[in-house]
Amino acid sequence: MWTVIYIAPNKVIAEKYKKSLSDEGMLVQLRPIGSSHLGDHASVEILVPESEAEEAHEIITSYMGS
Numbered sequence: 001m002w003t004v005i006y007i008a009p010n011k012v013i014a015e016k017y018k019k020s021l022s023d024e025g026m027l028v029q030l031r032p033i034g035s036s037h038l039g040d041h042a043s044v045e046i047l048v049p050e051s052e053a054e055e056a057h058e059i060i061t062s063y064m065g066s
Contacts, residue, residue: 002029002047005057014044020063026052 008014011032018028031045048056 001050003050003053004045004047005053006046006060007033008044008046010041011044014046017046017060017063021046021048021056021059024055024059026056026059028056 006017008017011030014030018030021028026048029047031047033043033045046056046060
């Protein structure tokens, strides 16, 4: 089961976080929220397998702090 670990404010930030998680060997999915007419400006959910959620959240948090 996939778990949302973060909601990015836009696609650019979501892609950055996806890359940092993928570089750590995690599976990552992105899922846009809301209307498709917002395009790259729509919020995006970042999802990982439930078993990796805690570690992924820690990675995102440390990435945000640096």
